[in-house]
Amino acid sequence: MKRDDLLDAAEALLCEQGTQALTLSAVADRAGVSKGGLLYHFHTKEALVRGLVARLVEEFDALIASYDSGGPGAYTRAFVEANLAVVMDRDQSRLLRRWATVSAAAADPELLALVREAMHRWHDVDPADDPDPVAARMARLAAEGLWEVVIHDPGLYDEAQLEELRERLLEQL
Incomplete structure (x- = not known):
């Protein structure tokens, strides 16, 4: 899983469901990876948003x-x-x-x-x-x-x- 794919998944969640939907679990599910796979690239939600x-x-x-x-x-x-x-x-x-x-x-x-x-x-x-x-x-x-x-x-x-x-x-x- 590439970093950009995770960011794409986070953006899609934000656009479709708003900021309340942006959780690490939801992004991992959307991207089709384990939460650990997401945490490898983004250790926190703040790191994910910083990446965005x-x-x-x-x-x-x-x-x-x-x-x-x-x-x-x-x-x-x-x-x-x-x-x-x-x-x-x-x-x-x-x-x-x-x-x-x-x-x-x-x-x-x-x-x-x-x-x-x-x-x-x-x-x-x-x-x-x-x-x-x-x-x-x-x-x-x-x-x-x-x-x-x-x-x-x-x-x-x-x-x-x-x-x-x-x-x-x-x-x-």
């Missing part, structure tokens, strides 16, 4: 980097593209992953601090890196906010509307 947070941050950092072409304003454009890629993805597992992970981390101030560190890094961009720092901040917040809205109602915007929003946000930069 770390994976979420690493994957989103990699997605941003995949869109970052360098130069002035490139980071914010990449951030917008990465957020919209997740929102527009037909496989909604990435869309729900952040909600599930942050919900699980919210009960523990140390774990929530890891999420806050990432948010700080994603949003605290050097103003010199953007030609219009206020427009850049607005675009990052709008992209982030769209993700939050679509988590709660994935059908609120159709593909064409999301593409229009993406294009307009990028135009503003």
Whole structure:
């Protein structure tokens, strides 16, 4: 059993049943391993949630980097593209992953601090890196906010509307 398979099982439980369902026994059952097999990778529930947070941050950092072409304003454009890629993805597992992970981390101030560190890094961009720092901040917040809205109602915007929003946000930069 791979570590990512265990994290997938934990995310699935969170998305389907909420934070109260996230127990080590339930994750082990969902993953089809013994509790000892789970404990080999994650000694505590907190370690499991820490793994969820770390994976979420690493994957989103990699997605941003995949869109970052360098130069002035490139980071914010990449951030917008990465957020919209997740929102527009037909496989909604990435869309729900952040909600599930942050919900699980919210009960523990140390774990929530890891999420806050990432948010700080994603949003605290050097103003010199953007030609219009206020427009850049607005675009990052709008992209982030769209993700939050679509988590709660994935059908609120159709593909064409999301593409229009993406294009307009990028135009503003």
